[in-house]
Amino acid sequence: MGNGFGIKCKKCGYNYVGVNGIGYMYPVEYASTVKDIREGKHGEEYRKFFEEHEDAAVNCGNCTAVCTKCGQIEDVTDLSVYLPKAGQSSDGCVLPSVLEDGFDKYLEYEHKCSDCGGKMRIISLENEIKNGALKCPSCGEVLVEDKEVKILWD
Ligand SMILES: [Zn+2]
Ligand SMILES: [Zn+2]
Numbered sequence: 001m002g003n004g005f006g007i008k009c010k011k012c013g014y015n016y017v018g019v020n021g022i023g024y025m026y027p028v029e030y031a032s033t034v035k036d037i038r039e040g041k042h043g044e045e046y047r048k049f050f051e052e053h054e055d056a057a058v059n060c061g062n063c064t065a066v067c068t069k070c071g072q073i074e075d076v077t078d079l080s081v082y083l084p085k086a087g088q089s090s091d092g093c094v095l096p097s098v099l100e101d102g103f104d105k106y107l108e109y110e111h112k113c114s115d116c117g118g119k120m121r122i123i124s125l126e127n128e129i130k131n132g133a134l135k136c137p138s139c140g141e142v143l144v145e146d147k148e149v150k151i152l153w154d
Pocket of ligand 1: 140
């Protein structure tokens, strides 16, 4: 399950809808992400970790990230890598909620801004907006929630 969260800038009209969580295609995305990792498409560190750990699992959930350099906001695939705690199995596709409870996080993917190449930070749109911490990437004004946006994703 995923849900959308809308934000907007009252000054310049910038708006953005972040969709976080997972969709019904999750098992397919999971399988292709693991394949990409094993083929080295997400870097040598990731490839090696999956080679050394048969039971490694990856979070393929969607989340929102903000560029620490230019402030651009983008949706990205989480791609954090986990190993199971005792008694947990990572057979098949592991859901993000299971990863959070039954797994330990080992690697965090370094997302790069598609605009300036800067380092991105994964955020909770909802919390950042509540705290007034998110600035408009176009004009620098504090962004607010766009209450007209409510998306439920299956
Ligand atoms: Zn603006
Ligand atoms: Zn950037």
